[in-house]
Amino acid sequence: SYELTQPPSVSVSPGQTASITCSGDELGDKYACWYQQTPGQSPVLVIYQDSKRPSGIPERFSGSNSGNTATLTISGTQAMDEGDYYCQAWDSSTAVFGGGTKLTVL
């Protein structure tokens, strides 16, 4: 079965750039999505189709996908961006999620 791998945790200082990676076999041939989840809340879509932002998502969120790695980049990270981030792709009509990355802003 297809697998996506994320680092368990990433730390960033306020105002700096955070990068969260997601690795999978030939992931660049698929479209990646990213979801943000804060404690006690439902996931929120922040990036779809590799790099597109849904309405209402701040411009500081961006995404890329090439080769075996998709990357979520948060520029000018704010305290409100702290939470868990999940990458997701579709493989054979099955949604596959990465294990999640806990972003800490300190």
Next chain:
Amino acid sequence: QVQLQESGPGLVKPSQTLSLTCTVSGASISSGTYYWSWLRQPAGKGLEWIGRISTSGSTNYNPSLKSRVTISVDTSKNQFSLKLSSVTAADTAVYYCARSTVGANGSYYYYYMDVWGKGTTVTVSS
């Protein structure tokens, strides 16, 4: 604005069938090009996709759960439902329903889950 709301028993006994319903409000479940998904998240763990259904009734399931899962849609009630049979403690989780929007890039279709319910906690215990 489309909203999704999960409902169903919060406690299910081992070996029984878990049944949940997701009610869609703010739009017809039949309008547009969407799939309707179920996902779950055990406490302190990551997201797991269970399966999805189109409004025409076409389904896709997570291979690891396929033998125990049935997802159905009732367009007259603007609802879709999940049944998970032979549950064990490992099925204890927060269960979410979500809308998958479909996009097309040439002949390639892509999907993204852009609207989520608030989730409902299901505990499997005797």
